[in-house]
Structure formats: C-alpha cells, structure tokens
Amino acid sequence: MTTPEDGVADRLTGLVHALRAHGLSIGTGESVDAGHALEAVGFADRERIREALAATLLHAAGHRPLFDRVFDLYFPLTTAHPDGDPSTPDSAGAFDTASLRERLAAALAADDGSALTRLAGEAVGGLGGYGAAPGSDGWSSYQTLARLRPETLLARVRAMRREAEGGEETFTDRLTDDEIRRRIEAFRERVRTEARRRVAERQGRDRVARRAVAGTPDSVDFLLAGRAQLDELRTTVRPLARKLATRLAARRRRAARGRIDLRRTLRGSLSTGGVPMRPVLRRRRPARPELVLLCDVSGSVAGFASFTMLLVQALHDQFSRVRVFAFVNRVDEVTDLIARGAADPTGLGARILEEAVVTGWHGQSDYGTALGEFVERYADAVGPRTAVFVLGDARTNMSDPNLPALRTIADRARRVHWLNPEQPALWSTGDSVALAYAELVDMRPCRDARQLGELIGRLLPV
Numbered sequence: 523m524t525t526p527e528d529g530v531a532d533r534l535t536g537l538v539h540a541l542r543a544h545g546l547s548i549g550t551g552e553s554v555d556a557g558h559a560l561e562a563v564g565f566a567d568r569e570r571i572r573e574a575l576a577a578t579l580l581h582a583a584g585h586r587p588l589f590d591r592v593f594d595l596y597f598p599l600t601t602a603h604p605d606g607d608p609s610t611p612d613s614a615g616a617f618d619t620a621s622l623r624e625r626l627a628a629a630l631a632a633d634d635g636s637a638l639t640r641l642a643g644e645a646v647g648g649l650g651g652y653g654a655a656p657g658s659d660g661w662s663s664y665q666t667l668a669r670l671r672p673e674t675l676l677a678r679v680r681a682m683r684r685e686a687e688g689g690e691e692t693f694t695d696r697l698t699d700d701e702i703r704r705r706i707e708a709f710r711e712r713v714r715t716e717a718r719r720r721v722a723e724r725q726g727r728d729r730v731a732r733r734a735v736a737g738t739p740d741s742v743d744f745l746l747a748g749r750a751q752l753d754e755l756r757t758t759v760r761p762l763a764r765k766l767a768t769r770l771a772a773r774r775r776r777a778a779r780g781r782i783d784l785r786r787t788l789r790g791s792l793s794t795g796g797v798p799m800r801p802v803l804r805r806r807r808p809a810r811p812e813l814v815l816l817c818d819v820s821g822s823v824a825g826f827a828s829f830t831m832l833l834v835q836a837l838h839d840q841f842s843r844v845r846v847f848a849f850v851n852r853v854d855e856v857t858d859l860i861a862r863g864a865a866d867p868t869g870l871g872a873r874i875l876e877e878a879v880v881t882g883w884h885g886q887s888d889y890g891t892a893l894g895e896f897v898e899r900y901a902d903a904v905g906p907r908t909a910v911f912v913l914g915d916a917r918t919n920m921s922d923p924n925l926p927a928l929r930t931i932a933d934r935a936r937r938v939h940w941l942n943p944e945q946p947a948l949w950s951t952g953d954s955v956a957l958a959y960a961e962l963v964d965m966r967p968c969r970d971a972r973q974l975g976e977l978i979g980r981l982l983p984v
Contacts, residue, residue, distance in 0.1 A: 530560065533596045533597060534556060534557060534560065534575075534596075536727055537575070537592060537597075538552075538579065539728070540592045540727075540728065541579065541585075541592055544588055544592075545740070545741050545972060546579075546580070546581075546585055546588070553579075556574075558578075559574035559575065559577070568597060568599065571597060572590070572593055576589055584739070588738050591718070594718070594719065595719060595722050595727045596727055598719045599719075617648035617649060619669065622641065622644060622670065623672075623675065625641060626638075626641050626672060626675065627675045627682060628682060630672075630675065630679045630702065630706065631682035631683050638708070639712055641709075642709060642712035642713045642716045643716050645666050645670050645716075646661055646663065646713060646716045646720060647720075649665065649669040650662050650663060650666035650720075660721060661720040661721055662717060663713050663716075663718075666713050666717065667710055667713055670713075672709055672710060675706065676703065676706070679702050679705075680702060683698065683702075739751065739754045739757075739758055739971065740755070740972040740975070741970050741971075741972055742755065742971075743943075743969050743970055744822075744823075744825055744829070744968075744969060744970060745822050745826070745943050745969070747825055752828075755971055756829065756832065759836055760836060762833060763836030763837050766982075767837060767839070770840050770979070770982060782801050782803060783802045783803060787800075787801050790802055811907055811908070811982075812841060812842055812843045812844075812845075812905065812907050813834065813844045813911070814845050814903050814904060814909070814911070815830070815844075815845070815846045815910075816896060816910065816911070816913070817846065817848050817849070817912075817913040817914070818848075818849060818850070818889070818892075818913060818914030818915070819874055819875065819880060820850040820886070823887075823913070823914055823943060824871045826913065826968075827848070827871075827913045828871045828874075829974070830911075830913055830941070831856075831860050831870070832860070832870065833974070833975075833978065834978075835860045837982075842907075844857065845857050845900075846860050847896060847903075848874050848878055849880050849895075849896070850881045850886070850887055850888070850892070851881055851882050851884065851887065851888035851891050851892060852879055852881060852882050852891070852892060852895060853900070854878040854879045854880050855878075855900065856874050856878050859873060859874055859877060886919045887914070887917060888918060888919065889914065889917075889921075889955070890918060890923045890924030891921065893924050893927035893928055893931070894924050896931070897927045897930050897931065901930070901934065904931055904934040904935045905935070906934075907936055908934075909936055909937050909938075909939070909981075910935045910938045910939070911938075911941060912939070912940040912941070912963070913941050914940075914942070915944045915954065915956070916940070916949070916956040916959050917952070917953045917954045917955075920953050923959065925959070928959060928963065932963050937964070937981075938963040939963065939964050939965075939966065939977075939981050940959060940960070940963050940964065940966070941977065942956055942965055942966065943967075943968055944969075945969065946967050966981075
C-alpha cells in the first residue's frame with residue numbers, strides 16, 4: 523500500500539459514504555471509532571487496517587464481501603508497479619500470455635499470495651486494456667479473464683503439486699482439486715479488484731465504488747439477479763421476516779389503543795370544568811387480517827414472486843389466514859406448496875410449475891385470463907378483511923387485460939396492492955398495461971428485497 527497516511531481522513535470518509543450508498547447503516551459513532559482504530563493499528567500492515575475498519579463499521583457478517591470490495595478501492599494494495607509497467611509487450615510486440623499462464627500455474631501450486639497479486643496486476647495491464655488512447659481508455663476484468671482462462675490451469679497446477687511432492691495419484695486428489703479451484707477463484711477476484719482499482723484511478727474512487735461494486739444481496743435487482751444471487755437472497759428471508767414481524771407487532775400494539783372517543787371524552791371533562799384531562803379511547807377489537815397473494819411465476823418475474831411467497835410464508839403467524847395463488851395464463855392455489863417449500867426454497871419455482879396448473883395451451887403470461895379465472899374460481903378467498911397483493915410486471919403479451927376482473931377483486935377486498943418489479947419508466951411500454959391497472963389498484967415499484975421489506979412493513983394491514 524502506497525503512503526496510506528496521505529489523505530487518510532478523505533479515504534475513510536469516502537469509504538463510509540460508499541458503504542452508506544450501498545445501504546449499510548453506519549453512524550457518526552462508528553466513523554469516529556474507525557478513526558481511533560486506524561490510529562491504534564497504524565499504517566504498516568494493510569490487512570490489520572482492513573480488519574480494524576471492518577470490526578468498527580460493520581454490523582452483520584453478510585456485509586463483509588461488499589466491505590472488502592470497497593476497501594480495496596480506498597486502501598489499494600499498490601498504485602504503481604515498481605518494476606515498470608507489466609503491460610509492456612514482449613520483443614515481438616505482443617503480450618506473452620503463455621509465459622504469464624505458466625507463472626500463474628506455479629504461483630497457484632505454491633499458494634504464493636504476493637505472487638498472485640502481482641500476476642493479477644500484470645494480467646490486467648497486459649490483457650484487460652481497451653480503447654484507442656495511449657495506455658488504454660479503461661480496464662476490463664471480464665476481458666482479462668476471458669483471454670487468460672485461469673480455470674483451464676487445474677490439470678497443470680495438479681501436475682506441479684504432484685511433481686513437487688514426488689507422489690502418485692491418491693484418494694486425496696479430489697480434495698486437492700477443490701483447493702486449486704478455490705485458489706483460482708481467489709485469483710479471479712484479485713483480477714477484478716485490480717481492474718476496479720485501475721478504473722478508479724481514471725474515473726475517481728467514489729464513482730467506481732457507487733457504480734461498479736456489487737451491493738449486498740438485498741439490493742440486487744430482482745429482474746437482473748442470476749441464480750446464484752437469488753440463492754444467496756433466499757438466505758435473507760428468515761432474518762427479514764423476523765424484522766418485519768417485530769415491526770408489525772409494534773404497529774398492532776399502537777393500533778389497539780384506538781382513536782379518541784370525542785363524546786365520552788367531553789362527557790368525562792365535565793368533572794374538570796370542561797378541560798379534557800383524561801382522553802377516552804375507542805379501543806379496537808383485536809383481530810388479525812387475512813392475506814391473499816396472487817403471483818405471476820413466469821420468466822424473470824419468477825424469482826421476485828418466489829422470494830415474496832417465501833417471505834409471506836415466514837410471516838404467516840401474523841395473519842389469521844394466508845392463501846397464495848400462482849399463475850402464468852391459468853391460476854392455481856399453491857398455499858400448501860409454499861408451506862412445504864419453506865424448508866427447501868431453492869427449487870420452489872420449478873415445483874410450482876411442475877405440480878400446479880398455471881399454464882394452458884401456451885406458456886406466456888396472460889393477466890386477463892388469469893384474473894378472470896381467479897374471480898370465477900376463488901372469489902370466496904377475498905373478503906372485507908382481506909388484503910390482496912398482486913406480484914407481476916403487468917405485461918400481457920398483447921392479450922386482453924380484463925380490467926373488470928381486477929375491479930371485482932378491488933371491490934371485494936379491504937385493499938389491493940400491486941407490486942411491480944419494473945421501474946415506473948417502463949410501465950405501459952410495449953405490452954405492459956401497468957398504468958391501466960394502476961387506475962384501479964395501488965401499484966408500487968418493488969425492484970429489490972430491501973424495497974420489498976419496506977413496502978411489506980408499511981402496507982400490510984394490522
């Protein structure tokens with residue numbers, strides 16, 4: 523790390539602001555503690571700085587990957603290469619990728635961390651640059667890894683290790699392969715870190731930290747999340763449900779006190795000269811509401827719907843009754859499937875498509891047909907105590923939106939909320955009829971788990 527004492531206050535405040543921009547709750551007290559921690563550990567050991575800041579700024583273990591990525595921008599390992607620019611081509615005018623791969627295999631076999639970090643910088647400098655300006659307009663970790671292909675070095679590293687140990691093939695080779703894969707993945711992360719550092723030097727740390735660093739799982743856009751991100755997101759269902767349950771219970775306690783009964787309050791004030799010293803409250807009769815979920819489980823919307831269904835299932839104790847319905851172009855009740863899938867949420871969407879009747883003669887979304895079938899078959903699920911949540915992007919594939927069916931649901935229910943994972947700018951573009959549905963029910967954008975938690979906590983009835 524190069525002269526970390528220079529501008530350390532700016533680095534620390536920039537780190538804190540970047541973490542806050544990604545949704546981490548870091549107060550002034552934590553920031554002051556981080557400053558004291560830096561003063562205590564000094565600047566000689568970069569990893570000690572990392573651990574000291576993580577200990578003082580973070581509140582959850584799940585935030586550590588995000589912290590590490592942002593930390594590497596504000597407290598980089600190096601800002602220059604003492605042996606010259608590693609991206610300098612060889613005498614033939616081309617970067618020697620074969621030599622780099624051989625040295626990388628040797629470093630992986632020896633598990634030499636410092637060599638791997640140096641080789642990551644060399645790889646990005648030689649293979650990751652793009653643009654026509656001298657020295658490159660930018661740096662790409664994707665381009666670097668695509669050209670270097672470190673994942674293909676497994677056999678070479680295994681042979682190097684076996685040669686160094688002088689042994690034959692044994693039953694521990696599988697464990698060895700798993701360890702080599704972990705080292706290769708760690709090197710890939712070093713390449714990504716180096717590319718971000720170089721881009722930050724050109725575009726500014728704050729901008730790169732805000733735009734190029736992946737956030738926590740609860741901030742990942744539902745429509746852009748991959749399978750791994752959705753799997754990671756599902757691990758947050760239980761903690762989020764506990765937090766929402768506590769919030770709902772507090773709201774229910776406040777609501778149980780009721781509003782002021784003006785007539786009884788004024789009658790009681792006669793004994794104090796007309797001054798209402800003791801307000802009389804009109805107490806509410808305690809009753810848990812009913813909840814109905816109507817979920818589009820087609821295409822990219824399926825991940826959003828599955829996560830929300832699991833969240834509501836985890837909250838089922840807060841309601842007198844919860845019923846869940848899934849649809850693509852036909853609708854079917856999946857309440858029992860959700861209850862059984864809570865223990866194994868990974869394949870919930872696939873199980874719904876396999877075991878429930880949610881498609882007809884084609885596999886495209888048809889909101890109009892699904893809403894009409896829901897009114898025809900399951901109208902008794904909706905009553906004056908029922909809150910209905912519709913989950914979907916309102917894209918009908920040019921079919922009839924069946925507005926009367928949604929109006930019927932809205933008339934029967936206590937309240938209908940539509941959660942749309944698309945941004946409002948896309949509503950009613952192409953085959954979307956979101957704005958038409960929004961005239962009948964309350965439609966709100968819901969793009970990530972953090973926003974979903976806020977909406978559920980605010981909109982659920984008490």
